[in-house]
Every structure is written in structure tokens, then in C-alpha cells.
Amino acid sequence: MSKSSASSNGFTLIEVMVALVVFAVAASMLMLVDGNSIRLTRYMQEKVLAAQVSDQYLSRLQAEKNWPDKGIRGKVENYAGYYWYVRQTVRDTSERDFRKIVVDVFVGNQKPGDDDIPMFSLDSYLRKPKK
Template sequence: MTGMKWQGSRGQSRGFTLIEVLIALAIVAIAMGAVLMALGALSTNVEMARSRLLAAWSADNVLASIVAAGQWPLLGRSTFPCPQGHYLFVCRETVTQLDSALLREVEVRVYGGGATADILADAVTVIENESFQ
């Protein structure tokens, strides 16, 4: 028995050490965090684009209803709700007289229904007084 040598674990090592595994996990965790942040920003941008599109539809609807009514719009400013689906928008309509007495400019601005005062959409048209023709 004197000729036998004992071989410990220092001979050939296989696998990864604990430090290597922890470093790899840290790298993966940082990468996953960056991916989740990018996805969160993307979903926020998609929601903002959706609300701006629906706000533009609301502004177009207001202008189309004025044109379809065929009535001469009164000068001044009015504010009223203009919901679109489950979005609760607020529209501000401003009617101004142009240089010609037969033309009026109608501007519709759409705001979010919350505490924010950001303009989500803006649409303008010119209405002609057809009763003088």
C-alpha cells in the first residue's frame, strides 16, 4: 500500500466555480433588466400614440359635425367633452372671423381628460357662409 498515491480534487476540474456562476447570473440579470425597461418604454409609447390617434379622430368628428350641420358657427370659444371609446377627452373649439366676412376659421384642440394640459390633437378648418351665395 505504500506505492499508492491519493488524488484529491486538484487533478482535473470539471464544471464552473461558484464565483463564475454568480458573475454569469449577474450579467444575465442586468441584461434582463435592460430588456424590461425597453419593453416598458415601448408600451408607454404605444399607449401615447393610441391616445393621440383617437384624439385626432375626436377633433375630426367635431369639425365634420360642424360642416354637416350646415350652420354658420358662432364666434368665440367653447369647451366640451368629446370621448372616444374609453378615452375621456376634452375638446376646445375656437371660432374666429377671417378677413372675409363670409369665412370663419374653426380650430379644435383636444386635451386629455386628466389633470394634464397637454394638447393631444389639433385640427383647423375654414367654414364658408353659404347663405350669402
Template sequence: MKTTERNHSGFTLLEVMIALAIFAVCATTLIQQSGRNIRQEQLLQTRTYANWIAENELERLRLQASIPARGETERELKFAGSEWKVLHQVSTTDDPDLMRVDIRVRPLASDDLNAETSGYRLQGFIGRY
């Protein structure tokens, strides 16, 4: 064996830097995906609560003794620890004994009741009999 040969063990600086670069790219991707998942979960929770509120409002209107009057009604309520804004729009149909009800629900913190993404819309019908 020659005396000039050396037994090298371990990683070179270049190998360590490449490994760190790969780790940084993977970590960045995972963090971004986690943020997307959290936003998606919050959106699904908001839409689910808004759906429940809209269904409850339609049933509340159906259980009233009389058919609701034509026009718009807006109210605020508290549900699942949050404030919500509910808009009922009652309109007539071709049948005088049947009313169409459009319900829009959104979190009170949201700016636009008409925005498609800020809440939930439900359409239903209420009959006289």
C-alpha cells in the same frame, strides 16, 4: 499520470456570479425598454383617438346649416370607452365668408387643455358656401 492531478468539471463560483451579473443587466434593460414601449403605445393611442375626434368635430361643424358663431365652445364626449374634452375656438378671417376653427382635444382625465402633450390640436376653415 500523477495522483495529485484532479479532473475538474463544471463552473467556478466566480464564473457563475459573472454570468448572473450579465443576465441581471440584460434583464433590467429589457424591462425598462418594455415599459417605454408600453408608454409610447399608450401615447400613440391617445393621440390617434384625439385626432379622430378633432376631425369628426370639424366635419360636424362643417355640416351644420349655418357657420358657427365666433367664440369658444367646450364640450365633453365619450369615445372609445374614454371621456374626452373638446374645445372649439371659432374666429374670423379677412374673408367674411370664411371662419377659422381651432379644435383642441384631450382626455378628460388630463389636467390642462392647453398642454401640447396632453392631446391634439387641429386647425381648419369653414366657408359660408
């Protein structure tokens, strides 16, 4: 038997190690991309739900036909299995029979800080109900 025929069969240890390193790097990059995708999907789901919470909150204000007091009020809502902190800000406008309402929605049931950014914010105007 000659030496050349024995050394040409199979891979060397170095070649196997390099192949394993390449596979490990590729698999870890795939897992990283998949994790970011899951995080982004959850964020977008929360954003859509926050938009629905703010829309329902404002629709309820319009349906009640109450003239809201000026100022800031907060309330915890439960929607789609999540707790949401809803902050309502009511301001006067240049028109006497209208008030501007800003509905900010935050994830969680804790009052947010002044610098916290809402998950969703909705601005609208309410007209004073006629008697």
C-alpha cells in the same frame, strides 16, 4: 486522485455569480425597453384617437350648417372608451363669409389649463351657409 482533476470539474462560485449578474443586467434592460415600447404604443393610440375625435367634431360642425359664434367653447366627448375635452376656437378671417375654427383635443374630461398642450389640433375654415 490528483488535485488537478477535481478542480477542473464545474464552475467556481465567482464564475456563477458573474454569470448571474450579467443575466440580471440583460433581463432588466429588456424589461426597460419593453416598458418604453408599451408607453409609446399607448401614446400613439391616444394620438390617433384624438385625431379622429377632432375630425368628427369638425365634420359635425360642417354638416349642421350653423354659423358658429366667435369665441372659445369647450365640451367633453366620449369616444372609444376614453373621455376627451374638445376646445373649439372660432375667429374672424379677412373674408367676410369665412370663419377660422381651431379644434383642440385633450385627454380626459377636465378643462385644460391655458399652458396645456393638446393631444391633437385641427385648423379649418367654415363658410357661411347660403340661405
